[in-house]
Amino acid sequence: MSDKTPVADLVIDVDNIVPGAKKKDPIVVAHGVSRQFGGLTAVDVDHLEIPRGAITALIGPNGAGKTTFFNLLTGFDKPNTGTWNFGGKNLAGMPAFRVARLGMIRTFQLTKALGGMTVIENMRLGAGRQSGENIFTAVFKPLWRGREDEITAKAMDLLARFKLDSKADDYASSLSGGQRKLLEMARALMSEPELVMLDEPMAGVNPALTQSLLHHILDLKTQGMTVLFVEHDMHMVNEIADWVVVMAEGRIVAEGPPSTVMSDPAVIDAYLGAHHDVDLGTLTGQQEIAETMDSDLVRHEIEEEAATAQPNAKKATK
C-alpha cells in the first residue's frame, strides 16, 4: 500500500540494528530520559533517535510508558533526568506551547476536540495565537482581517481534505469518535508542523474510517512531514510504518523495520506476555484489537461514536 523508506536510508549501520541505533538524519534525539511516579519508573530511555521524513511506530504493552514518553518529548510533563533535541534544538524544560511553535505537534489518545466549539472554530485554534486577540491589533482591525481570512481559507481547505468541510459549522461534540480523530489531525496540520505525533490514532475508530485515516497518515509523509505514532493495531503498524520502536517497562527493548521487529521473539514476549496464542500480524477487527489494549477505552469510544452520530447538530446561525 505504501512506499516504505528503505532501511538503508534510515540507519547508519544496517547490520547492527540495536535499541538506540544511530539514524542517518534524526529529527529527534533523546538521551537518558527518565520519569518516575513515586516508586514506579514509567520511562527510562537510554538513547533514541527518530528518523526524519519517515513514519515511526512506537509500540509496546499497556503501561509500557509510551504516552508518558510522548508527554515528556512535547513538554506536557517534566522528566526526572534527560535531554532531547528536535532538529538540533534542545527542548528539555521547554513548555508545550513553545514546543508546538517549533513544529512538533501531537494529538491525544482521547481526543481534545472542544465539543462546545464548532469544527471550524476548533481548526482556527490550531493556527495558534491570532492577531485579533491582541488588544493593540484589535483596534486596527484591517491589519489582521486579511490574516484571519487566510486562516479560515486554510482551515476549510484542510477540512475538505479530511471530508469534514460539510461539518464546519457543527459543534465538535456532534462528531463521531472517528471524525473527532480526523478533526484533531486536521487541526494539528494548521500550524504546518515538521513532526506530527499521534497517540493511538486508530483507537475506537469505526472500521469505515480506518482506511481514510491510514491514507491521511501516509499523506503526511508524502508531504515531507515526519510521523511518530503510538498504536496497538499491528496491521496498521505493518502497513504504514517504515520503522518500529518497541517499549516495555519504560525502556526501548527493540527497534527496526516492521517485518523484523514483529517476528522478534523478544518483542513477542515483551508485547504479548502470556498471550502467545495471539499472532501479532493477524489481529483483525475491533474485537481483537481490544485484546491488546485498554478494552474499556475501545468500548467507550465505540458507544460514544454511536451515541453522538446524530442529525440536526448544526450550530444555530445568528
Ligand SMILES: Nc1ncnc2c1ncn2[C@@H]1O[C@H](COP(=O)(O)OP(=O)(O)OP(=O)(O)O)[C@@H](O)[C@H]1O
Ligand atoms: N500521572 C501519573 N501518575 C502515576 N502513574 C502514572 C501517571 N502516568 C502514567 N503512570 C504510570 O506510568 C506507567 C506508564 O504509563 P503510560 O500511560 O505512559 O503507558 P502506555 O505505554 O502509554 O500505556 P497504554 O498503551 O495503556 O496507553 C503506567 O504504569 C502508568 O500507570
